[in-house]
Amino acid sequence: MALKKPNDMLATFSMASLTDVIFLLLVFFMVTSTYVFPTAIEVNLPEGVEQTPEKPTTRVYIDAEGAYFVSVADAEPAPVAKDSLTSVLTSLQGNDSIAGIAVYADTEVAYGKVVEVLNLGAANSLKMVLATRPGDSAPSTETPNTNETK
Numbered sequence: 001m002a003l004k005k006p007n008d009m010l011a012t013f014s015m016a017s018l019t020d021v022i023f024l025l026l027v028f029f030m031v032t033s034t035y036v037f038p039t040a041i042e043v044n045l046p047e048g049v050e051q052t053p054e055k056p057t058t059r060v061y062i063d064a065e066g067a068y069f070v071s072v073a074d075a076e077p078a079p080v081a082k083d084s085l086t087s088v089l090t091s092l093q094g095n096d097s098i099a100g101i102a103v104y105a106d107t108e109v110a111y112g113k114v115v116e117v118l119n120l121g122a123a124n125s126l127k128m129v130l131a132t133r134p135g136d137s138a139p140s141t142e143t144p145n146t147n148e149t150k
Contacts, residue, residue, distance in 0.1 A: 042063070043061055043062070043064075043104045043106045044107050044108070046105075046107050046132050046133070047133055048132030048133070048134070048135055049135050056100040056101055056102040057072060058070070058089070058092050058100075059071045059077070059103075059104055059131075060085070060089070060101060061104045062104070062117065063106055063109075064106045064108040066113060068080045068082055068085055068117075070085075070088055070092070072092055085117070085120060086124060089121065089124070089126060090124050090126070100126075100127040100128065101121060101126055101127065102128075102129050103118065103129065103130050103131060104131045105130070114130070
């Protein structure tokens with residue numbers, strides 16, 4: 001008497017479950033990527049031609065509304081009152097007089113506020129650098145064309 005095996009192996013492979021897993025992973029990464037927020041203050045920097053190779057770790061941000069924020073290294077910028085800005089910067093710098101402080105001021109900020117922050121640094125012997133974004137070209141040194149009659 002010949003006995004047959006009850007189970008025959010199929011030579012096909014079903015991709016349906018693998019497709020479901022890939023779809024779920026795609027949805028997961030799309031949803032989680034919308035929750036990534038930058039840790040910097042939104043500041044529209046003015047253009048500048050000259051760039052310094054030095055990258056200060058301490059940063060002072062002045063946003064378009066004139067609010068001050070201070071950040072050390074890659075930490076979240078913390079709001080600081082103008083009256084306590086000097087004490088915060090001097091305590092952060094400590095004895096490291098070589099390291100600089102970068103000032104990131106929005107283009108909408110009045111020029112006087114930027115100069116006030118730079119003067120605070122100069123009065124306390126802090127090295128301050130004004131941050132700009134790279135410009136397209138150097139400023140023109142040509143004299144303006146004037147039409148004079150003789």
